[in-house]
Amino acid sequence: MLRLQNLNTYYGEIHVLKNISLHIQEGEMVTLIGANGAGKSTMLNSISGIVGAKSGAILYNGTDISNMSPDRIVQQGISQVPEGRQLFAPLSVEDNLRLGAYTRYGKENKKEIQKDLETVYALFPRLKERERQYAGTLSGGEQQMLAMGRALMCRPKLLILDEPSMGLAPLIISEIFKTIARLRDTQKTTLFVVEQNARVALKYADRGYVMETGKIMLEGNSRDLLENKEVQRAYLGKQKKPIWE
Amino acid sequence: MTLSSQIVQFLFTGITIGSIYAMVGLGFNIIYNSTGIINFAQGEFVMLGGMVMVWLTTMVNLPMPLAFILTVAIVTVIGALFERLAIYPLKKPSVLILIIITLAGSIIFKGSAMLIWGKETHTLPHISGEEPIEFMGATILPQTLWIIAVLAVIVTLLAVFFNFTMVGKAMRACSVNPTAASLVGINVRRIVLLSFALSAGIGAVAGIVFTPMVLMEYDRGAMLALKGFCAAVLGGLGNGVGAVVAGLLIGILESFGAGFISSGYKDGIALLILLIVLIIKPSGLFGVSEASKLKEF
C-alpha cells in the first residue's frame, strides 16, 4: 500500500532521513520505533507532504506522492495524528472533528459526515460529553482521543500516528492502543504507528522497524523484535550490559 | 451650541471616522491571522473602493447598487491578484520581506490610481441625501448612520462566517495552527488568498461609504492604513472585536481632541495612544500577553 524507496530528507544542510526504504501492506499495523531525534516525525511529515523529500520516492498504491501538497495527500486517504496532538485549541471539540472532514464538505452528503461524527463519538464517548468544550481545555488523554477522532473524520485508508502514548498514563496508553488495534481489525484501516514506547507498540503491531539517526537498523515481525537482544537493551530496558557495540 | 450638544456632535463625528478605522483594522486582522503579516496596502483598498465607485457612478453612469456590487467585486479581485502575484510566488518568505512587499504594493496601487484618476479629489453623493438630522442639539448626516450600519453588518457577517461556516472555521484553524490545518486537508495557500480577497472587499466597502463624507484622492490610503493599524494593534493584533472597539475609540478621541484642543493634533492622537499602549501593554487592550510573546511580529 505504501512504499518508501531510498528516501532522503534534509532540513537545510542537515541530512535527517538517510536512504530510508520501508513498506506497509494493506490491513497491516506497522510500528516504527526509535530514540529522540532519530527522524521518526520527519518521516511521517515527509509522507504527509509537510516536509519535502530531496530524493527517493513515496509510492502510495503505486503512485508517487512525494511532490503532492498536504491537502491532496489527505484526499488520497492518508491521515496523520501529529506528535503533540496539534489541536485547534480555541475551537470546540465538535469543530475540531468537523474540520477533520474538511476535504469531504461540498463533495459528500452532510449526513455521511454526521454519521462518521457519531461513529467517532461511539469510539470515544468522552468526546461526546465534551463536544461543546474548547479543545484546549481537554486533558491529555482526551486530547489524544480528539486528535485521533479528527484524523479519522476524513475516512483514511492509511492512518499514521506520531507517538500516541506521549505523556499519557499506562492505563490510557493501553486504551488508546486497543482502539488503534480495533480500527485495524474491524474497519480494515491500515496503520503506521511511531512510538518510543516499544513494549506497547510491539505488543499490538504486526511488524516493526527500528530507526536510529536517520537510518532503518532493523525490521521484522513484532515477536522477533521483542526477542531481539539489542531491542531489549535499547528500548525495553531489560539487559543493562551492551551486547554488541 | 451648548457643551452637551457639542459633545454629542463630536461623539458622532468620532464614531463615523472610527467606524472606518475599525473596518481597516478588521482587514489587517484577517490577513494577519492567516499569514502573520501586516498588510500595509490595506489602506489602498479603501482608496481604490472610493475611486472605483466614483468612476463607475460618474464616468460609466451605473446606478448606485450595481456600481456598489461591481466596485466591491473589482477591488476583491485586485486583492486576490495582489496575493497571487506578490505573495504566493515566494517560498518561505521572512516577515520582513513580506512587509516590504506590502509596502511596495501600496506604492504601486497609489501610483496607478494617480495615473488613472489624476491628482484631483473626487467625491460621491450621499446615499440618503445631505439633509441633517437633529439629535440632542447636534446635527447628524444620514451618511453617518449608513456608515455605522455598514460596520454593524460587516461585523455580523464576519461573526457568522467565522463561527458557522466550514470555510470560516478553516480560516481560524489556519491561524491557530497552519501545519495541523494542512494535515486535515485544508489548502493553506488558498486560505491566504481568501483572506486577501476578504480584506480587500471590506476595504472597498469602507471606501464606498466613506468617500461622500470626505474627498477621496489617490494618496489617502496611507493615513487610513496607519489609523487602521493603530486600531488593530490597540485591540490586540488578530482580535476582531478588539479592532472594532479600538477603532471607534481612536475615532472618538481624535474627534474630541480636534474639537476641544486643536484640529492640528488630530492625526497625532492615534499615534500617541498607540505609543502609550505599546509601552504599557504591548499585547493591546484586549490581547493576551502570553500569545503576543509567541508572535513573530
Ligand SMILES: Nc1ncnc2c1ncn2[C@@H]1O[C@H](COP(=O)(O)OP(=O)(O)OP(=O)(O)O)[C@@H](O)[C@H]1O
Ligand atoms: N523544522 C526543523 N528544522 C531543522 N531541523 C529539524 C526540524 N525538525 C526536526 N529537525 C531535526 O531533525 C532531526 C530529527 O527530528 P524528528 O523530529 O524527526 O525526530 P523524532 O525521531 O521524531 O524525535 P522524537 O522522538 O523526539 O519526536 C532532529 O535532529 C531535529 O533536530
Ligand SMILES: [Mg+2]
Ligand atoms: Mg517525533
